[in-house]
Amino acid sequence: MKQRLGIAVSLINNPELLILDEPINGLDPLGVKEIRILLKKLCEERHITVLISSHNLPELYQVATDYIIIHDGEIKQTLTLGELENKCQRHILIECEKPEDLLVILENDLGTTNYKLMPDKTIKLYDYVDDKKKVATTIFENGIITTNFSVEGDTLENYFISVIGGEKND
Structure with a gap:
């Protein structure tokens, strides 16, 4: 009740x-959900900017649109939700001399278009993360030599x- 009362007074x-x-600290799961819904409504309906300081990363991920990572009083990084998702999404990073040829192999032999060709010509493959052997074998069988x-x-x-x-900061 103290958390809810504090928000109401503010x-x-x-x-x-x-x-x-730490607005959800000490709340039961139902209370956490209620606070999450309230914060989203405040932003959307009342156009209030909400700045949350918290160590509960999974919960922040459900409500925040922008992130500032601070350590020892120093801003280490700022990023949007999309940037955070991109950095955390698991993928196979592939580097080779002929990335355009590899894209054809991914599409034709592995049947996927769930990849991204990066500006540095590396490829992020979002499928087959749990079946790396199949990807490596297919690449090798098609004569592509990977450097990463x-x-x-x-x-x-x-x-x-x-x-x-x-x-080292634990």
């Missing part, structure tokens, strides 16, 4: 900016840890 003067520190073949992307928690400087 809304009395109809603010343009609402700053919340790795699974990339991570959980929100691991991504956050990498941004703030890795495991």
Whole structure:
């Protein structure tokens, strides 16, 4: 009730900016859902900007549209939800000398268009992440030599840890 009361009191003067520190801390699952719905309504219907400080990354992922990662009082990174999803989405990163030929192989032999050709000519393949052997075999059988073949992307928690400087900060 304290969390809900605190939010209600802060809304009395109809603010343009609402700053919340760990707004779901100590709430049961139903309370968490209610606060999530409330925050979304405040943004959409009342056009209030809500700044949330929290360590609950999965919950932030469900409500936030923009992120600022801060560590030891220093802004380490700012990114949108789309950028965060792109960085965390698991994929096979493939680098080779003939990326255009590889795209044809992905489409014709593996039957997928779920990839992205990056500006540096690497390819992010979002399918077959759990069947790397099939991808590697298909590439090899078609005479393409890869110079990089790795699974990339991570959980929100691991991504956050990498941004703030890795495991040494535990």
